[in-house]
Amino acid sequence: MIELKNISKTFKVAKRNAGFSEVLKALFKKEYEYVKALQNVSFKIDDGEMVGYIGPNGAGKSSTIKIMSGILTPDGGECVIDGLTPWKDRISHVQNIGVVFGQRSQLWWDVPVIDSFELIREIYKVDDSRYKKNLSQLTELLNIGEIVKTPARQLSLGQRMRCEIAASLLHSPKLLFLDEPTIGLDAVSKIAVREFIKTINRENKTTVILTTHDMQDIEALTKRILLIGKGRILLDGSLSDLKERGSAHKTITIDYSGDKLPNLDHMTVSKDIGGHAEIIIDTEQVTASQAVSYISSKVEVKDISVMGESVDEIVASLYKEFEI
Amino acid sequence: MKKYLSFFKIRLIAGLQYRAAAWAGIATQFAWGGMTILMFWAFYHNGENSFPMTFPELSSYIWMQQSFLAMFMTWFYDNEIFENITSGNIAYELCRPCDIYAIWFTKNMAVRLSRMMLRCLPILLVAAFLPAPFNITLPSDWLSGVLFLVSVILGFLVLISFSMLIYISAFYTISPMGIRILATSVTEFFAGAIIPIPFFPEALQPIMYALPFASMQNAPFLIYTGHISGIDALQSIALQIFWFAALLAVGRLLMKRALRKVVVQGG
Numbered sequence: 001m002i003e004l005k006n007i008s009k010t011f012k013v014a015k016r017n018a019g020f021s022e023v024l025k026a027l028f029k030k031e032y033e034y035v036k037a038l039q040n041v042s043f044k045i046d047d048g049e050m051v052g053y054i055g056p057n058g059a060g061k062s063s064t065i066k067i068m069s070g071i072l073t074p075d076g077g078e079c080v081i082d083g084l085t086p087w088k089d090r091i092s093h094v095q096n097i098g099v100v101f102g103q104r105s106q107l108w109w110d111v112p113v114i115d116s117f118e119l120i121r122e123i124y125k126v127d128d129s130r131y132k133k134n135l136s137q138l139t140e141l142l143n144i145g146e147i148v149k150t151p152a153r154q155l156s157l158g159q160r161m162r163c164e165i166a167a168s169l170l171h172s173p174k175l176l177f178l179d180e181p182t183i184g185l186d187a188v189s190k191i192a193v194r195e196f197i198k199t200i201n202r203e204n205k206t207t208v209i210l211t212t213h214d215m216q217d218i219e220a221l222t223k224r225i226l227l228i229g230k231g232r233i234l235l236d237g238s239l240s241d242l243k244e245r246g247s248a249h250k251t252i253t254i255d256y257s258g259d260k261l262p263n264l265d266h267m268t269v270s271k272d273i274g275g276h277a278e279i280i281i282d283t284e285q286v287t288a289s290q291a292v293s294y295i296s297s298k299v300e301v302k303d304i305s306v307m308g309e310s311v312d313e314i315v316a317s318l319y320k321e322f323e324i
Numbered sequence: 325m326k327k328y329l330s331f332f333k334i335r336l337i338a339g340l341q342y343r344a345a346a347w348a349g350i351a352t353q354f355a356w357g358g359m360t361i362l363m364f365w366a367f368y369h370n371g372e373n374s375f376p377m378t379f380p381e382l383s384s385y386i387w388m389q390q391s392f393l394a395m396f397m398t399w400f401y402d403n404e405i406f407e408n409i410t411s412g413n414i415a416y417e418l419c420r421p422c423d424i425y426a427i428w429f430t431k432n433m434a435v436r437l438s439r440m441m442l443r444c445l446p447i448l449l450v451a452a453f454l455p456a457p458f459n460i461t462l463p464s465d466w467l468s469g470v471l472f473l474v475s476v477i478l479g480f481l482v483l484i485s486f487s488m489l490i491y492i493s494a495f496y497t498i499s500p501m502g503i504r505i506l507a508t509s510v511t512e513f514f515a516g517a518i519i520p521i522p523f524f525p526e527a528l529q530p531i532m533y534a535l536p537f538a539s540m541q542n543a544p545f546l547i548y549t550g551h552i553s554g555i556d557a558l559q560s561i562a563l564q565i566f567w568f569a570a571l572l573a574v575g576r577l578l579m580k581r582a583l584r585k586v587v588v589q590g591g
Contacts, residue, residue, distance in 0.1 A: 071418040073584050087584075095421045106416040110338070122330040123420050 002045040002068065002175070002207070007077035009038040009063055037063045038074065039231045047174070050201045050208045052222035052239075056316075060231045061211040065177050068209070069099050081175070095124065098168035102180035105160065106167055107152040113163045114148040117170060124171035131170065138166040141196050158189030165193065169200065176200070178210045182217055194220045215310060227318070234318050243308060245318060250288055252279045254295065255303040262298050267291065327422060332430045339438025346442035349394070353447055357390035361458055376522035380457045381549040385520055387460035388545045391447040394439030395480055396541040398511040401487060401504060402432055409494040418583070425579045428491060432484045464550045471557045475544035478564035483540045485571035486511070492575060495582035516542040522551065533560075536567040 015033045016026040038060045045051055055061050066072035067079060070086035070093050079086060084093045107116045121131050139145045142162040147155060155163065165181060178197070182190045198221060200206050210221060218225065218239060225242055227235040235242060251270075259274040266285050271278040281291045288306050295301060309317075361383055368379050377385070389396070405428055408414045417424055451460040463469045490507050494500035512518060514537035521532050521542050532538055543560040546552040552560055 066415065069419055071415050090418070091421045091423070094419050097419070099416070099419045101415055104411075104413050104416060108334075111334075115334070119330055119334055123327045123422060125327070 001047055002043075002081045002209075003079070004044075004064075004068075005042050005078040007038055007041045007064070007067060007074045007079055008036070009060075009067065009072065009074045011035045011037050036231050038067075040077070041228070041231070041233055042077075043226055043233060043236060045207065045209065047207055048201070048205045049224060050197075050222050051210070052218040052225045053209055053211045053228065054213075054218060054225060055228035055234075057213075059228045061228060062179055064228070065099075065179050065209070065211060069097055069177055070094055095171070096173055097175045097177065098171070098173035099177045100161075100164050100168045100179065100181050102161070102178075102183040105152065105164065107160065107163060109153050110151055112149050112151055113144075113155070113167075116152065117148070117167060120167055120170050126171050130172065134170050134172055135166075138169060141199055142166055143192065158185050158192075161185060161189065161193065162196075165196065169206075172204065173206065175207045176209070178208065178212075180212055181210065182212060182214050190214070190216075197221060229319055229322070232322075234322060242314060245314060245321075249309065250281050250283055250291075251307045252281060252288070252291060252295065253277070253305050253307065254279070254299075254301050257300040257302065264295065264298065267295075328426055328430045331427055332434045335431050335434035336438045339435050340442065342439075343442070346439070349439070349443050350446050353390040353393055353443065354450065357386050357447070357451070360386050365458075377520065377549070377551055380461060381551050382520070383458050384460045384549040385545050385551075387447065387451040388548055389517070389541060391444045391451070392440060392476070392541070394443055395436050395476075396483060396515070396517070397436075398483070398515055398517055398540075399508045400436070401490065402428075402435055405431070405491050406494055406500050406504075409491075410499065424583070425488065425576055429484060429488060432487065433480070436480075436484075463548055464553075468547060468550060468553055468557070471561065472544055472548040475547050475557070475561050475564060478561060478568060479540045479542075479544045481568045482536060482564055482571065485568055485575055486536060486540075488575040489571065489578065492578045492582055495585075511537050511540075514538065515540045516545075520546070522546070534563075536571060539564040539567045 011034070012032050013035050014026075015031050016022045041060070041064060053061055053064065063072060067074050068081065068086055070090040073087040081093065082096065086093045106120075107113055108119070117135065126134070139148065142165065144159070144162050144166060147159050148163065152160060152163070161181065165178075168176065181197075182193055185193065194217065197208060197210070201208050208221075210217065212218060223238055225235065225237060225239055226233060227242060235245060253276075255276050257275070261269055261272050261277055261279075264279065266282070268280045269277060270280050279291075279295070281288065286294075292304060292306065295304075364382055364386075365379070368375060368382075375382075394400075408417060417427065448460065453459065463472060490500070490504055493503045497503060514532055514535055516538065521529065521538055524532060539560070543552070543564055547557045547560065
């Protein structure tokens with residue numbers, strides 16, 4: 001059980017303009033700017049939930065994860081995870097959590113991955129039988145049986161990320177934080193990682209909190225979404241709640257035979273370059289399926305795709321809505 | 325405790341892999357030691373009596389210094405630790421159920437010991453078989469030997485607890501280079517790594533002996549050579565214990581404060 005109440009964090013950032021004279025000035029008097037990374041962030045997450053924590057760059061996602069994993073001390077507010085305050089009871093708290101930072105590595109660069117696993121085992125004092133059980137489960141699910149004998153520096157990003165995730169779960173944590181676990185991965189590795197996260201959430205009842213920019217991660221994995229922007233929680237609900245908050249426009253992209261589209265009712269053609277066109281529809285007036293059948297009746301369609309707004313676009317429109 | 329031992333082990337093993345570096349180190353330290361001794365030999369030619377240490381004492385001091393160089397070198401810092409702080413990888417270390425101060429301390433001990441283990445014996449062996457008075461000699465009695473062992477361990481701990489302060493400063497300064505360079509030159513000078521402390525002006529000596537830097541390599545080597553013995557040796561050891569405790573306390577306090585305000589850099 002995770003409970004955050006009014007968590008706030010402000011960072012002090014040194015600022016100066018470009019130019020030599022500015023550098024000299026900064027030697028004597030530094031100017032600082034205060035950035036409010038988090039403002040009154042509150043939410044509750046139950047055991048066994050899988051939550052997508054999304055928002056644009058600099059929204060405060062990583063800061064929240066760092067506070068929940070005991071790395072960062074907030075300026076104010078309360079955070080209680082299984083009865084412990086992460087930054088006060090850091091050592092006993094982290095015994096129960098696993099963290100993957102997609103942009104960093106916890107594996108020892110020069111030694112085979114399995115050696116890093118052994119070291120992690122000693123750090124968390126995992127007993128033999130449990131370690132063996134976890135290791136065989138993880139190597140099988142993540143398909144890393146062969147690559148664990150290779151030094152980390154010789155692994156591809158996708159292979160390494162799978163090993164990183166395994167490393168974070170060797171001590172069977174109750175709570176797993178994944179900070180952009182699919183960043184930079186190819187489609188195959190992404191799917192493997194997603195499948196794996198689903199499995200451990202289902203079978204081991206591990207609570208998973210996932211930050212990502214990849215909409216497909218969210219669609220594949222989480223029922224519940226926390227949307228954060230400029231340090232505030234903007235939305236706490238399901239994926240469809242989020243989509244509802246966005247505007248009701250969808251973009252239909254088609255490849256068709258011929259060189260010009262005929263006039264289409266209730267639709268705006270935003271781009272039409274002989275054979276390829278983008279059409280914007282307003283779903284309050286016409287549904288996507290109606291639009292598709294209407295378009296196919298007008299022209300011979302070779303290929304068609306319907307796109308809703310991306311999360312980033314929705315967030316941008318929510319920014320406007322909240323005037324922040 | 326066991327987990328710190330595993331850290332120690334993995335670091336020690338990693339360090340023992342660099343054999344070519346060790347041979348190069350042995351050659352450098354042997355040449356350097358030889359040159360230093362010959363330089364002093366030239367000075368001693370002008371009159372043995374005007375010097376604070378006898379020439380055999382000095383030879384032993386220089387050879388001890390060269391063979392234990394990796395243990396007491398003041399300019400050596402574990403770049404991995406600085407990198408962890410400046411790149412933000414410290415985030416992972418903070419997610420472990422470990423005491424970071426203890427981990428860094430053991431890592432430092434392991435790196436230095438692994439380097440020392442590879443270099444120490446060949447230098448000592450060759451230096452022992454050099455013609456007198458250029459050779460290294462055994463301590464005059466077994467008591468000095470025992471006191472030396474105690475003192476060398478304490479000196480090692482004092483040095484590492486001092487370098488911990490430099491590592492911790494990286495939390496506050498973002499780029500640790502400035503403090504590191506300053507600290508290195510101060511330590512090098514006051515620890516007696518350039519010239520032994522007895523050679524400094526007499527007025528300066530009481531101050532130098534009282535500083536923590538004299539409790540690093542100076543104390544054990546002077547005890548070994550017999551320059552300090554008896555009550556004086558015990559006194560130096562007491563001072564070493566004091567400095568170790570003080571630096572440890574300050575380091576732990578600063579670490580605690582730093583972690584409270586730590587900013588993990590880069591995303």
